[in-house]
Amino acid sequence: MEITVTVNGTGYTRDVEPRLLLVHFLRDTLGLTGTHWGCDTSNCGVCVAWLDETPVKTCTVLAVMADGHRVRTVEDLATGDTLDPVQQGFSDRHGLQCGFCTPGMLMTARRLLDDDPDPSEATIREAISGQICRCTGYENIVRSVRAAAEIERTADQEARA
Structure with missing residues (x-):
């Protein structure tokens, strides 16, 4: 399926498998490895990123569910050399x-x-x-x-x- 997602202010259009988890889309497709992958069961919370303005455990969200939405990851916190x-x-x-x-x-x-x-x-x-x-x-x-x-x-x- 083709999805278009804005991640950290940049738009991306990609073909993805319908079963691809958002955590794997971020890490493997976009190379944003700041979002960690831990349990795949929503227990640990290491994969939290924002979907629009809401923190979500990206191991429980399909990438296709992010189609048309904004995702914010840990890579977007700092501004240049200035830490959040x-x-x-x-x-x-x-x-x-x-x-x-x-x-x-x-x-x-x-x-x-x-x-x-x-x-x-x-x-x-x-x-x-x-x-x-x-x-x-x-x-x-x-x-x-x-x-x-x-x-x-x-x-x-x-x-x-």
């Missing part, structure tokens, strides 16, 4: 260890902060509850998201000054 505040927060507060779950966590955290610029710890934990990190114990991930919120607040205050 979420990426900076994870770097500053050691929110990653092996890094396998990190792209999905970053995309989920970005959406959370877009919706709630000052989330509580409970809200952060709820937002990332569909994702598994086997290394960190989540404490530094929560701290990282809080740090990202602070980075954004500081930038907003400086922009208004």
Whole structure:
């Protein structure tokens, strides 16, 4: 089937098998390997990207379902050499260890902060509850998201000054 998808602001038209998962379309067809592939069962959350503005587990979405839609992946977070505040927060507060779950966590955290610029710890934990990190114990991930919120607040205050 022919699909047309906008990924990270660039339009792509490709012929795909109807059964091709979005995670494989992103990784294998487009070469965007930032979206990781873990379980294929929607349990781990490492494959989270945005379909339009909604975080989805791309291992449970067929590429044909993205036809005519916008997809945003972790590759789209940074602007040039400037990290997104979420990426900076994870770097500053050691929110990653092996890094396998990190792209999905970053995309989920970005959406959370877009919706709630000052989330509580409970809200952060709820937002990332569909994702598994086997290394960190989540404490530094929560701290990282809080740090990202602070980075954004500081930038907003400086922009208004």
